[in-house]
Amino acid sequence: MSFNTISVIGLGYIGLPTAAMFASRKKNVIGVDVNQHAVDTINRGEIHIVEPDLDMIVHAAVTEGYLKAVTSPEPADAFLIAVPTPFKSTLNTKSDSAIPEPDLSYIKKASEAIAPVLKKGDLVILESTSPVGATEQMAEWLAAARPDLSFPSPNKESAGEETDVNVAHCPERVLPGHVVRELVENDRVIGGMTAKCSARAVELYKTFVQGECVITNARTAEMAKLTENSCRDVQIAFANELSIICDKLNIDVWELISLANRHPRINILQPGPGVGGHCIAVDPWFIVSKTPDEAQLIHTARKVNDAKPQWVINKVKLAITDFLQANPTKTAKDVTIACYGLAFKPDIDDLRESPALNITKQIADLHAGKVMGVEPNISDLPKSINTFQLSTFVTAKSTADIHLLLVDHKEFKDVVFKSDYLIDTKGIW
Structure with missing residues (x-):
């Protein structure tokens, strides 16, 4: 099944550039955001964030009729969720026990919002950076909202069972200020909940991605993004600690x-x-x-x-x-x-x-x-x-x-x- 209409839920620093890239390839794209100002701005062919070259792409896509923004989801063939994943409490490291808990409420709300317009054959991809298991949780929320459709789950993956809706995780891996170029050139990690889910996600991203689409499972894809940034964080911590030591010496x-x-x-x-x-x-x-x-x-x-x-x-x-x-x-x-x-x-x-x-x-x-x-x-x-x-x-x-x-x-x-x-x-x- 081809992807004639693509919906991107969340039109921020990742969602809007992603929507624009699909639209630039002459795909019909429906961007969804709860921020009315962002929706109105995009529908004027303008952007509400700062990212080099994005303004020209969005303007062309809106002018040519390939991109529109709305506040409520509409039917589509693929849905990409790119909403925030903050924490339930303020980050605080004064106590060893102060570990913030991820807040998946935005993902849950996005899932519940698209559920009524899902149909058999659709693809849902979670792009939001998430804790391990979030994609499986999203599939459970969708299944609860639409009992008339079948969704993948970990036990179905091992059985190779086909489902009505395909679900995958594909983390963004782009650098602010270079998003437009890196969305196209960077490799993508595709973590489908089944082999069919992965294959369909690859088919979707190949609409504009020139880098390699590397297939794994959903949990490993979630962990890959977290690992990349944690590695960087550890390396920076060494340099920062070294600077404090050197100041004292x-x-x-x-x-x-x-x-x-x-x-x-x-x-x-x-x-x-x-x-x-x-x-x-x-x-x-x-x-x-x-x-x-x-x-x-x-x-x-x-x-x-x-x-x-x-x-x-x-x-x-x-x-x-x-x-x-x-x-x-x-x-x-x-x-x-x-x-x-x-x-x-x-x-x-x-x-x-x-x-x-x-x-x-x-x-x-x-x-x-x-x-x-x-x-x-x-x-x-x-x-x-x-x-x-x-x-x-x-x-x-x-x-x-x-x-x-x-x-x-x-x-x-x-x-x-x-x-x-x-x-x-x-x-x-």
């Missing part, structure tokens, strides 16, 4: 890493103020929450990286004390602090799970004086932030007393920066 960590990396089998990553984004800072918790007694190293890495922002804030507190001791006529209210970079990584506008943003917010909350945020990739701060204001690099550099580099944006590089009160968490100044 009065060693330049950047020079040390550069020297160590001259060994042909050593490749230490660069330390920073923490770990952010919607993947590396989050995905390891899915493993820890599922196997807390076994995931010792992964859990420790999370605690190391989550503790790094407080270490940076403590360095700022020391800088304030040193400044006031050197300037006895001034008080804390007279001290201006500039924080350079708010995004979770260089040269993007994405503030999700950003340690730089959280550090700046905490400094603004505790400091009696002025705090300036310098972020060249955004024009406005989120409405929820009112404790500090955006500033230009030139203004911050010339007026601030204490300078804190948090993100190595290209605008901050190749700059001669001299100050007695400079905290460089990225090693570029």
Whole structure:
């Protein structure tokens, strides 16, 4: 059965580019999102997120009639679910027992929303990053909502039993700022609940994917994405811990890493103020929450990286004390602090799970004086932030007393920066 109409549930940083790629291949695509503003924006041929080249693709797809956005699911031949998978509690590593529990309510709501329009022969793919077993859970929710249709389950997989609806997991593996290219070029891990489910998912993705579609089972596909980001998190934790050790021993960590990396089998990553984004800072918790007694190293890495922002804030507190001791006529209210970079990584506008943003917010909350945020990739701060204001690099550099580099944006590089009160968490100044 061919896929004439494809529905993408969730039109965020992954869902919208995915919908646009199918539409660019002349497939009829129905995007579904509960955000009316996002739906209206897309139907005007515009986008509500920032991603290079995506605006042109969406505009063309909407103009040519291949892409439309709605708030309620409509019948289709394939449904891709790309909704958030947050946690039920705030991430907190102060206690060894504080392990957040994944919140699958968005997946459940999406499943219940598409269930009424499912028909025999349809394909449902979960793209949301999820704990192991989430795809099977989704199939159970769909089966409960539509008892007139048959869905795959682990015991049916072993029996090779055919079902009315095919279900698979295919995690996204793209880099913000390069999503359009990587959706096409990257390999995809396809985890069907049966061999038939995998085959149909491969057929769907080959509509635009030029990379290899590698088949496995649903649980392994779920774990693959979590493993990739957990591995990265552990490597960053080593670099961050090394930077704290070197600071205590009065060693330049950047020079040390550069020297160590001259060994042909050593490749230490660069330390920073923490770990952010919607993947590396989050995905390891899915493993820890599922196997807390076994995931010792992964859990420790999370605690190391989550503790790094407080270490940076403590360095700022020391800088304030040193400044006031050197300037006895001034008080804390007279001290201006500039924080350079708010995004979770260089040269993007994405503030999700950003340690730089959280550090700046905490400094603004505790400091009696002025705090300036310098972020060249955004024009406005989120409405929820009112404790500090955006500033230009030139203004911050010339007026601030204490300078804190948090993100190595290209605008901050190749700059001669001299100050007695400079905290460089990225090693570029």
